[in-house]
Amino acid sequence: MSSTSEMPVIRNDWRRDEVLALFNKPFNDLIYEAQSLHRRFFDPNSVQLSTLLSIKTGACPEDCKYCPQSARYDTGLKKEKLLHIDYVLEAAKAAKLSGATRFCMGAAWRSPHDRDIPNLVEMISEVKALGLETCMTLGMLSENQAEKLADAGLDYYNHNLDTSPEYYGEIITTRTYQDRLDTLSNVRYAGMKVCSGGILGMGEEQNDRAGLLVQLANLPDHPDSVPINMLVKVSGTPLSDADDFEPFEFIRTIAVARLMMPKSYVRLSAGREQMNEQMQALAFLAGANSIFYCEKLLTTSNPMSNDDLQLLKKLGIRPEKYDSVQSDSVDESELYRIVGESRGDNLFYRVG
Ligand code: SAM
Ligand code: DTB
């Protein structure tokens, strides 16, 4: 039983000064505290695997300075209309076969058109029928649109705050911070799980990283999933020449997110291809317990699945299972054998 003077672990009243104090603890103390709290709520040797698919690519009217999909920047990206359901299902089946438990579908929209909703509803129900959790990220949602996606059974909706309220205007001018908070509130109200995080390495200061985490942790409920992306610098975007982000500061941000939102999945998200194995291991030590898995993010590349499985194996980390998947799916060792064979190598190991 905790004494009354002790701070509760789940808090929605974080102040920026105390968050900055966490950021500035000695590295070993910070990581130790984050890992200790992590162990109270999660299996420390388990990581959730989500696979992304871009279901509508490029030609986005928004001006997010990091994004290769904005129509305002010449990034050489081939634009594509909303994918046919058959293509989406093939990709979802492949993701499941590779061991992912969640399938995240992303569209380069400011917000979905109402005419797209029936197609999206079909994608949700058919991907779910494969035994995968579903997630979508489609831009801003009205209350009504959020309800329709929730009724279709969408498990998660991803909508990032990206950075602090003060720095936000340096990155995006075509929608406001409040627009983003309103979408998160519509998603929560409709009963879907919230996935929301941000991007590091866009020229923001530590104060902005603290500000982002304060916004996320002081929402009425902590997001169920918190993606922490390292900026992927794409040629043609205004942030293509941003300075490299300091690796230890990245790890510190993961640890502070873990301490502020102890029950949330903290996802080591975009940018893993630019991180070595040691850095990813430190991110897991700091409390990250989810990754984007399979060779592509939305439009940029991600580490090869086999490399990820080899890393998890070296660290003794098991891919998390999804309860409803278990009864009708091949067992984990079989999944690894299939992934290994499809790459023509001999990756076959039993986890757990
Ligand atoms: N268009 C929708 C939106 O913005 O909400 C959904 C797709 S958008 C690509 C999803 C998220 O991907 C963005 O909010 C941003 O956090 C992340 N993202 C986009 N480009 C990125 C990059 N170059 N590096 C890291 N993260 C990126
Ligand atoms: C999130 O926070 N990161 C993902 C997902 N949510 C949609 C997207 C990363 C995109 C990286 C750049 C690209 O591949 O286009």
Ligand code: SF4
């Ligand atoms: Fe469009 Fe989303 Fe990219 Fe912004 S982040 S330009 S809204 S696809």
